Amino acid sequence: xxxxxxxxxxxxxxxxxxxxxxxxxxxxxxxxxxxxxxxxxxxxxxxxxxxxxxxxxxxxxxxxxxxxxxxxxxxxxxxxxxxxxxxxxxxxxxxxxxxxxxxxxxxxxxxxxxxxxxxxxxxxxxxxxxxxxxxxxxxxxxxxxxxxxxxxxxxxxxxxxxxxxxxxxxxxxxxxxxxxxxxxxxxxxxxxxxxxxxxxxxxxxxxxxxxxxxxxxxxxxxxxxxxxxxxxxxxxxxxxxxxxxxxxxxxxxxxxxxxxxxxxxxxxxxxxxxxxxxxxxxxxxxxxxxxxxxxxxxxxxxxxxxxxxxxxxxxxxxxxxxxxxxxxxxxxxxxxxxxxxxxxxxxxxxxxxxxxxxxxxxxxxxxxxxxxxxxxxxxxxxxxxxxxxxxxxxxxxxxxxxxxx
Ligand SMILES: Cc1cc2nc3c(=O)[nH]c(=O)nc-3n(C[C@H](O)[C@H](O)[C@H](O)COP(=O)(O)OP(=O)(O)OC[C@H]3O[C@@H](n4cnc5c(N)ncnc54)[C@H](O)[C@@H]3O)c2cc1C
Numbered sequence: 001x002x003x004x005x006x007x008x009x010x011x012x013x014x015x016x017x018x019x020x021x022x023x024x025x026x027x028x029x030x031x032x033x034x035x036x037x038x039x040x041x042x043x044x045x046x047x048x049x050x051x052x053x054x055x056x057x058x059x060x061x062x063x064x065x066x067x068x069x070x071x072x073x074x075x076x077x078x079x080x081x082x083x084x085x086x087x088x089x090x091x092x093x094x095x096x097x098x099x100x101x102x103x104x105x106x107x108x109x110x111x112x113x114x115x116x117x118x119x120x121x122x123x124x125x126x127x128x129x130x131x132x133x134x135x136x137x138x139x140x141x142x143x144x145x146x147x148x149x150x151x152x153x154x155x156x157x158x159x160x161x162x163x164x165x166x167x168x169x170x171x172x173x174x175x176x177x178x179x180x181x182x183x184x185x186x187x188x189x190x191x192x193x194x195x196x197x198x199x200x201x202x203x204x205x206x207x208x209x210x211x212x213x214x215x216x217x218x219x220x221x222x223x224x225x226x227x228x229x230x231x232x233x234x235x236x237x238x239x240x241x242x243x244x245x246x247x248x249x250x251x252x253x254x255x256x257x258x259x260x261x262x263x264x265x266x267x268x269x270x271x272x273x274x275x276x277x278x279x280x281x282x283x284x285x286x287x288x289x290x291x292x293x294x295x296x297x298x299x300x301x302x303x304x305x306x307x308x309x310x311x312x313x314x315x316x317x318x319x320x321x322x323x324x325x326x327x328x329x330x331x332x333x334x335x336x337x338x339x340x341x342x343x344x345x346x347x348x349x350x351x352x353x354x355x356x357x358x359x360x361x362x363x364x365x366x367x368x369x370x371x372x373x374x375x376x377x378x379x380x381x382x383x384x385x386x387x388x389x390x391x392x393x394x395x396x397x398x399x400x401x402x403x404x405x
Pocket of ligand 1: 051056065067329
């Protein structure tokens with residue numbers, strides 16, 4: 001019995017996979033796998049199947065803060081984000097459905113020690129046409145008067161940035177893919193790959209096998225395990241990442257914009273009536289097996305994150321932490337994703353997003369599809385993101401470290 005995609009998403013009925021061949025199989029229905037599948041179909045492939053171990057957005061995507069900003073240290077990521085802002089802003093026209101994008105504006109609070117790097121990045125971003133500007137403490141306080149900014153040396157402000165809904169974005173991509181003839185099979189882990197003469201030949205999953213010459217590994221924290229099925233070793237470590245949701249004190253609105261606060265090593269944004277808070281670099285990372293990790297958020301994290309927000313917004317000193325949860329990052333040695341073809345013909349990588357891969361997904365989908373359909377990503381050069389960079393020591397350098405990239 002073959003089940004139409006929307007029907008599968010809605011009912012989660014057990015399906016028996018009948019499709020035996022595909023032009024391409026995408027492993028993983030996180031935001032990147034979903035975007036890649038949609039763009040493969042948009043760029044002309046006919047039979048594209050997404051195989052998902054569990055449910056749509058059940059990996060890193062589902063726990064994402066989904067902050068969308070354009071401030072990066074390396075040109076290719078800035079170029080990608082310029083495109084991503086266009087897609088998030090016109091999601092219904094370009095993809096279909098909604099990403100739940102909220103254009104709050106984004107502020108980046110920089111401590112004294114990072115001022116030089118900040119200046120170089122701002123010039124580079126402006127030269128690439130990003131709408132970003134340095135603003136004064138007073139200008140930021142005009143937007144959010146409750147901030148105490150004593151420890152902030154520089155502030156970048158991006159009026160076009162904000163945040164989105166990670167579940168809605170991913171589901172919209174999957175549904176758009178299905179409307180172009182794609183399919184998704186959930187609760188269907190890929191268990192092995194058949195490789196013949198260094199070329200992908202078949203994907204074997206719990207609900208059946210599919211013959212195909214194109215496989216995209218978009219398995220997020222599990223991407224190392226999937227790559228091993230093709231005989232490849234990709235240097236990805238998986239870390240636990242915790243977040244809290246804080247209810248503002250009575251009568252107070254949530255924070256008015258999205259903030260990456262390097263001075264306090266946290267990020268925060270409005271989440272309906274609440275404030276979402278997570279820790280940014282630098283901090284201690286706990287590395288885990290994605291199939292065996294504790295989902296409990298630690299008391300230390302809850303107290304620490306809430307305290308850091310309160311020191312930025314003293315009015316939140318007595319605010320109630322309502323909810324806490326834990327997700328996973330898939331981290332490469334240089335905190336940049338690993339993208340593109342590999343030494344196994346037909347086996348492509350889109351993984352290792354290192355804690356900042358939600359916002360990149362619209363561009364990643366287009367670029368990986370170009371790489372597959374046209375033989376090379378043409379709209380933005382992604383050749384520097386290949387797996388071989390780790391062996392050759394051509395790692396990306398970043399101005400601020402960690403997931404700020
Ligand atoms: C707490 C937290 C906060 C974050 N905040 C931000 C942010 O503010 N902005 C930002 O840009 N990014 C953020 N990120 C990072 C971002 O969410 C991720 O980089 C991105 O969502 C990864 O998407 P993905 O599709 O590559 O992987 P995932 O979402 O992890 O999806 C991989 C999918 O593959 C499936 N899978 C795995 N193995 C198999 C298999 N064998 N067979 C079939 N399916 C398989 C999994 O079940 C999963 O659904 C955050 C992440 C976390 C955890």
